[in-house]
Amino acid sequence: MSVVSLLGVNVLNNPAKFGDKYQFEITFECLEKLQKDLEWKLTYVGSATSDEHDQELDSLLVGPVPVGTNKFIFDADPPNTSRIPDAEILGVTVILLTCSYDGREFVRVGYYVNNEYDSDELNADPPAKPILEKVKRNVLSEKPRVTRFAIKWDSEESAPPEFPPEQPEADLVADGDQYGAEELAEEEEELAEEEAAAVDPDAMVDDAEIVGAEDPAAEESDAGSEDLEAESSGSEDELEEEDDVEGEGEGEAHGDDAMDMDGADKPALTPQTDAIMAH
Structure with a gap:
């Protein structure tokens, strides 16, 4: 809460030269x-x-300030035209009325100001060098822009908080435009699908079929081995000869695999893979 509140500002001499x-x-x-x-x-x-051409026209200290409603007249000098570019004298500009306490600004009132010639002929065809004696100003006092700032006054209790207060209830209300809203919606949708699948009997059956799909294959493989052993016959010498032949075949197969790895089936190296390998 501000100790000093601005109640009103009246521009007395307006329009003026x-x-x-x-x-x-x-x-x-x-x-x-x-x-x-x-x-x-x-x-x-x-x-x-x-802002190089901004000018502080005047300043005034008011005090000691009594408690209650106060009123005073603030006079300020006109701007120094030598510090204003000629192209900026005519047209619309701004004046700022501010008030500070102990070097801390707590209120600012901005007004638009329209500067133009006092004759239609000069406004229709303005000279390159402004004729300052014929320029009039009009402060648009009906539309001020007031900005207030929270500051520390005399007591520490009056100092504004450094951080805004926590608002846990605001976190409970999701904003549709807030960052991460789409990702949150996708996660909730995936979670809902997982929960639905967990209680869906059909989904459980499908999962069971998928899990058990490997077992029949393994059983068939084992059964095939048993059939081959059961069907095999002959003397032990014949079995040993067959084993020798199969061993030679296996040796050749392994050799072919080694050749393939050293040959066409080996992935081609690129500068990127060379760099990765170098590291």
């Missing part, structure tokens, strides 16, 4: 006694493209 002083009637409310003065400033924005 470009070289006239600015005059503001400022009304504010003070809720408790302040140890220091309030500092009011008026800044003229000299260029829309650079």
